[in-house]
Amino acid sequence: MSGNLWKYRIYQGIWATLDWLFPPVCGGCGKTGTRWCFECHQKIQLVSDPVCDVCGLPQARPGLCNRCQQKHPSFRLLRSWVIFEHPVRDALHRLKYRRDIGLGEALSDQMSEFIEQLGWPINMIVPVPLGKKRLKERGYNQVAMVAIPLSIHLGLDYEPGVLVRARETRSQVGLSAVDRQENVQDAFQADSKKVNGRTVLLIDDVSTTGATLSSAADALYASGALDVYAVTIARALPHHGLKLV
Numbered sequence: 001m002s003g004n005l006w007k008y009r010i011y012q013g014i015w016a017t018l019d020w021l022f023p024p025v026c027g028g029c030g031k032t033g034t035r036w037c038f039e040c041h042q043k044i045q046l047v048s049d050p051v052c053d054v055c056g057l058p059q060a061r062p063g064l065c066n067r068c069q070q071k072h073p074s075f076r077l078l079r080s081w082v083i084f085e086h087p088v089r090d091a092l093h094r095l096k097y098r099r100d101i102g103l104g105e106a107l108s109d110q111m112s113e114f115i116e117q118l119g120w121p122i123n124m125i126v127p128v129p130l131g132k133k134r135l136k137e138r139g140y141n142q143v144a145m146v147a148i149p150l151s152i153h154l155g156l157d158y159e160p161g162v163l164v165r166a167r168e169t170r171s172q173v174g175l176s177a178v179d180r181q182e183n184v185q186d187a188f189q190a191d192s193k194k195v196n197g198r199t200v201l202l203i204d205d206v207s208t209t210g211a212t213l214s215s216a217a218d219a220l221y222a223s224g225a226l227d228v229y230a231v232t233i234a235r236a237l238p239h240h241g242l243k244l245v
Contacts, residue, residue: 004155011152015105027094027103028087036106040087044110047080047235055210056080058237067177073210074217075228080207080235081114088234092205096142104145107233111146112153115201120229122201125151125158128216129188131165146233147203156201162194163202163216172212180211187212188219196224207232 015035025032028040051058052065054072056079059065082088088107095103127143135141144160151158166189172180200220202213210230217228 004152008149008152011149012105012109015102018102024100024102026087027091027100027106029090035100035102036091036110040091041110043087045083045085047083051079054078056207056235058083058235067209073214074221075202075210075213075230077120078207078210078213078230078232079118080232081111082234084206084234084236092142092234095145096138096205099139101140101142101145104142105149108146108149108153111231111233112150115150115154115231118229118231120199120201121227122199122229123156124162124195124198125154125156125201125203126162126195126216126220127160128202128204128212129160129163129165131168133168143203143205146205150203159194162191162200163219164189166219172208177209177211180209184212184215186215186218188216190219190223190225192223195220197226199227200225200229202228202230204230204232206234206236208236 019035023033024035026034026037026040028043029037031037047056047058050060050062052068053063054068054077055065056077057065091103091107094100125147127141127147130138130141141160147160148158165187167187169184169187172184202216204213207213213230217230220228
């Protein structure tokens with residue numbers, strides 16, 4: 001964080017002032033007085049080894065998962081902070097659907113150390129963008145609410161305009177792995193003037209198959225990115241009832 005410490009403290013101070021004026025509730029349990037309480041933090045399930053060497057999917061042994069053996073994703077590496085379970089699942093739903101944007105700063109504060117420990121040579125953070133229709137309906141990109149404070153905390157350039165949706169796509173929820181890949185194929189475009197020669201950290205809220213991140217990485221590489229790494233707040237697993245095959 002070094003020279004960016006003061007910037008991050010100012011950012012935190014703004015949210016602390018807003019919390020004082022408008023007392024928040026915990027995104028995980030609804031407890032009044034904090035956006036993310038200690039009890040909920042204690043309940044999170046970190047993604048632990050062994051994981052797939054490339055996409056970070058938890059598995060029984062080290063190495064590549066079956067999907068990455070069949071087709072290597074476009075990003076270099078993907079890692080996720082926690083498993084998509086309560087209370088993080090509840091917090092992400094609240095951030096995404098209930099306009100509780102203050103959760104972005106609360107979650108980013110927890111994630112920053114995780115990203116630093118990865119040791120990746122990144123110099124730019126890019127959130128996965130929403131389509132124009134969904135952005136108009138929601139009014140904000142929930143991923144950006146996490147990416148902004150992360151960029152300040154980590155001292156990285158924040159470039160939300162580098163990547164855009166070239167076309168509208170269906171929601172990935174409920175789609176099979178094959179359908180997810182087809183749904184987001186060629187769905188993104190990147191600005192070569194800003195991304196050329198840069199090492200990008202793509203960030204999204206939840207990873208299921210990694211199809212969206214892989215498609216976004218395709219666009220970044222096509223526009224001259226030197227390398228693309230990816231990180232998500234949470235990782236969805238087969239037992240969550242999602243179609244991963």
